[in-house]
Amino acid sequence: MSQPFSSPHPFAPFLDRLADAASGAIMPHFRQGFDIDNKWETGFDPVTVADRNGETAMRALINSTYPDHGILGEEHGPENLDAEHVWVLDPIDGTRAFITGLPTWGTLIGLTSAGKPSLGMMIQPYIGERFGGDGSMAWYRGPLGTQPIKSRSCARLEDATIFTTTPALFNDTERKAFDRVEEQVRLSRYGTDCYAYCMVAGGHGDAVIESGLQAYDIVALVPIIEGAGGVVTTWTGGSPADGGQILASGDPRLHEVLLKELSRV
Known part of the structure; x- marks a missing residue:
């Protein structure tokens, strides 16, 4: 998919490639039977095969396309964090929603450049929505079309x-x-x-x-x-x-x- 609104960020078009890779790995498991592991000995912090597969797919694409970039992921840890550009990945933010069939989870794809967040996208592949931004502009693509987005005025x-x-x-x-x-x-x-x-x-x-x-x-x-x-x-x-x-x-x-x-x- 092409990047809407011609974001000047050099890696903006790559967001949609990562989104496609994550969606393809995660969606076969949503509302299907799968095992749920607990990361914590006390309490409950669930993780599923969908979490792990989604991050694996994004990591493989980053490593093959930008091997000099770093990666920080929730499921598979840090890699080359001293790089100027580091991708910060959460394959399923809202795993509790995911395992209960609620479509309020999302895949988070972020990029830090020189340590500062510079590019990001949240995707919800079941609903078919993508929200992106580069710090100077933000956009939406989904069932309501493709359009820029702006926050609203509210001072009180x-x-x-x-x-x-x-x-x-x-x-x-x-x-x-x-x-x-x-x-x-x-x-x-x-x-x-x-x-x-x-x-x-x-x-x-x-x-x-x-x-x-x-x-x-x-x-x-x-x-x-x-x-x-x-x-x-x-x-x-x-x-x-x-x-x-x-x-x-x-x-x-x-x-x-x-x-x-x-x-x-």
Whole structure:
């Protein structure tokens, strides 16, 4: 597939090739019978053959096309992380949704250049949607056609719709901060995983508040949000590239309000 809107990023056309490879490896398993492994000895962090096969397919394509690039993947670990360009992969963000048949999971394909997120795509192959961004522009392709996307204006908490995958992400202190925000906003939605960030980029919601994220959970989403006009930082305003406590907002004015709220003890 050709890259829409002529993104100037030199590796933008490669996103769709990686998306095709991941989709081909993952979709034969969705809503089919498969074994589920647990990564944790205590608790539950599921992984499936679809996760592993999706990442394997993307890694093979990267290694054959750009052998000098690095790779950081959730399932198969780091490779050549000292490279200028490092692909950051999460084959199924939202494995819990995947194993329960819900189409709110997505494949995250991110690229850091000199350590900064520079390119990203989230794909949902069951629905047939792709959200991409390069930090300067963002786009959508799917059942609604192909079009640029922009985040919406929302400066006040009382007008905002916020997302989090689950409040269980938060420790006690974080939960108090989130609850304080949630009490003030118009609407909050749970269970969204990576989809929430794309909804903010597309102007359907206003912010995502999460914690405990890894680099592969967020790097691909940063250029999409930023390309749509939004902001992504940690709760203290730092770089989101390594994960942690993440705040993504569609309107920079709302972002500043939320940073102040989340920093209150």
